[in-house]
Amino acid sequence: MTLNQFIEDSLNREYQLLTEAVQDLTPEELAWQPGPQSNPIGWTLWHMLRVEDMWVQFFAQRQPELWERDGWHEQFGLPTRDTGFGHTAEQVASFTALDLTTLLQYGEAVRTSTLAYLQGLSPADFEATPWSDRPNMWWHDFPVGDMFRQIIGELYQHLGQIAYLKGTQRGFGALPTTFGSPR
Numbered sequence: 001m002t003l004n005q006f007i008e009d010s011l012n013r014e015y016q017l018l019t020e021a022v023q024d025l026t027p028e029e030l031a032w033q034p035g036p037q038s039n040p041i042g043w044t045l046w047h048m049l050r051v052e053d054m055w056v057q058f059f060a061q062r063q064p065e066l067w068e069r070d071g072w073h074e075q076f077g078l079p080t081r082d083t084g085f086g087h088t089a090e091q092v093a094s095f096t097a098l099d100l101t102t103l104l105q106y107g108e109a110v111r112t113s114t115l116a117y118l119q120g121l122s123p124a125d126f127e128a129t130p131w132s133d134r135p136n137m138w139w140h141d142f143p144v145g146d147m148f149r150q151i152i153g154e155l156y157q158h159l160g161q162i163a164y165l166k167g168t169q170r171g172f173g174a175l176p177t178t179f180g181s182p183r
Contacts, residue, residue, distance in 0.1 A: 003126065004118055007148050011118075014155045015111055018045075019104060021163050029169055031097045036089055041165050043095045045103060046076075047084035048158040053110045054083050055147050056117055059139065060130055066113060072106045118148075 001009075022030075022045060030042035039047070050067060057065040067073050068080040076098055087095075126145035131137050 003123065003145075004121060007118055007152070008115055010152050011111065011114065011155070014152070014159060015107070018107075018155075018159050018162070021159065021166060022100065022104070025100060025166065027097055027100075029166070030100060032165070032169060033093065034165065034168060036093065039092055039161070040095075041162050042098055042100075042103075043084065043087075043092055044158050044161055044165075045107075046095075046098055048155055049103065049107045049110055050083040051085075051154060052114060052151055055151050056110075056114045059142075060144055060147055061117060062130055066106070066109050070109065072109075075102060114151075 022041065025041060030045075031040050033040045050065075053065045053067050057063055057069075063069075065080075073080045077096065121144070126143065126148075128144050129141050130144065131140045131142070134140050
């Protein structure tokens, strides 16, 4: 298995588990917060999709994110450059409830773009630092391989948070039987 295949398999498995975990959630469950300092499932789902889009489009390829380029921000009525990083408790609490179907369509577009980019990478490309010409940026020496490690780690972390919140709302029987098990 090549590195590209490993990353693709990890991303595909994560997306399968994610869609299984959220597909039957109600708008109320997506918006529910266990406490005022907690992120709801809908916000977490939006954030993780936005972050992947930002990393792959903006960071790795230095092009506009799908969020902006394809007008997803307009469909949701949200800012173009917002990913949720640094949101306050007030911002999270006032976050607009998003349509799950449309949000998952955005996720499909992001994942399709991520995999298309990944499939074109050579082993040497994982060492590339797309922003090396900008030493004033904190990520100027951050390689593409590290970006994929960051994406995979964050996606699985947020998937666990979503599963926990769903289980907190519905109990033990809330998760699909395939959740967490190997194929």
